[in-house]
Amino acid sequence: MTIPLAEIDEARITIIIDNNIDFLIPSTGVVRRFEQPSDWYNRPLPRAEHGFSALISLKRNGNEGTVLLDTGASADGVQHNFEALEIDIARIQAIILSHGHFDHAMGLARIVDKIGNQNLKIVLHPDVYLQRKAVFPNGKEVPVSIPPEMSIRREDVEIVENTGPMTLLDGSLLVSGEIPRTTDFEKGFPIHYAKREDVWQHDPLIMDDQCIILRVKGKGLVIVTGCGHAGIINTIRYAQELTGVSQVYALIGGFHLTGGLFEKIIPATIAELEKISPRYIMPGHCTGWSAVHRISEALPDAFITSSVGTTLIL
Template identity: 55%
Template sequence: MIGSSLLEVDEVKVTIIVDNTIDVFMTGNEIVHRFSSSPNCPLVAEDGFSTLVAEHGFSALIQVKRGNRQGVVLLDTGISPGGILHNMAALGINPDDMQAIILSHGHADHTMGLPGLIEKLGSHQIPLVYHPDALLDRKIIMPNRYELDLSPPKLTTCQQKKVAFIEKSDPTLLVDNMVLVSGEIARTTDFETGFPIHYTKRNDQWENDPVIKDDQCVIVSVRGQGLVVITGCCHSGIVNTIRYAQALTNNQQICAVLGGFHLTGGIFEKIIPATIAELQKISPTFLMPGHCTGWSAIHQIAQAMPKAFIPNNAGTTLVFQAKQI
């Protein structure tokens, strides 16, 4: 199994570049590092916008280190053409340092920053890892019949030339086997049943697609600490996702789970109690729900698991280091 080839790292840093919230006064600690305004990075940037911007989207930079080897990958690109570039500049992140871009799935709030980001890259081709379904057109049909387009952007011919496309539904190892992309996630719980109002266009026909098979996560194994699982929207269900990461790597220890848990809205708020009950059984050391988790779920998780809970916002960096023996 490819997951067994995932190497333990000495350190992983996960920086939230794009998320739904921003708070420049939030405090941190030795694990949680917060972005804050300073003389070199004022609250109001030269363009008149906030130094960091929040949007209904997600993007995270993942930096790993093992001995003298290092790797940098990006998970998702946010919903706006310029939000990710704006926040990267504020955070001092150079797009040319990235060794791969991963799409957690194809929805617009995770992919619309991709064309502008590709334009900023140098002359080298960057690997783009995604599921075969990720570039299909998508929408949700609301109960009032309003159709919300979630389709990913279409890359120009010039942009395509700067990308090495890696289209896979199976797991993928990146940066010297230090980062694992899960591929399709097995659905094993009886309550995480998908998104019933979601549709995908195949062969010019719209079809109901509650499963969203292209949903995948990123997994890093920190020596002595366990797995760090980073999700985009987690349409597979956060419990299904963690269980699959454990099975894929044959490692039951969960250091941290962060990203979107997709528990917002009337359809998903019903499964918050069952989700929390299973998270308590799994007992991750840290939980940082964000993006599409939703206000209600975030607060209930914070109340149920206060020692594990970390408040999330754009600009936050989590640093997990190997446990010294």
């Protein structure tokens, strides 16, 4: 199945929440970095947290559209960073949740209130509502779901539940929906569990994981992931399959390669990334120190350091 995805003239991806922030990285080429103001002591500064949020703006035939992918790990982080970065949030037309983990959704309620747009859409997979936990080999259990007291369903916005691919912004932006698992090394999150019908079940695949896909005229696909639980190579392959476009122009977001559970698949992932050869690659959030540095070594001309406040102009 191929989804018609309109070509856009320009995409701007701004990192609102990420695990890393660096005020001293210079702007280069397509990368615009946050510049610390001279009066920084009199104003709020953006901050990092273990989470992800990206503002995605596009231009097509003189028209503009803007969505927000994910809303970070804290109740106020996204709102704080929008204010610190002096970004107008009133133009946000939709919020897309990449999946139902706390570090991608905790800022949702506050930012929806702040936007105050009666036409706002929230796009999510129905599994977002599930209770989730990670069960470590030592028996320790850590909740990773969105807290049940934080209501996602609201009367003042339109909730759009999707399991399959869907387009937004007049066919200019594609939300992948569930991503098929096709590689032999991306096996999901082995210590992950979800509660279905009051029964905890092993849930390594996290099927609600989805990405955003854009197609920049004459350049190729821009793929933005929240955590990449589906596997970053599975995600890229599905984006190529959905659109019928093989060229990957930019790859941005979390690749979930951090920690001992994923260390062993870093070489296979990098080998495939080298074959795909994206023009730009900016791994962040849960990609992890080891994977980020090995990607930077394998793809030095494409690699961009992720940092809160960074904007890619593509």
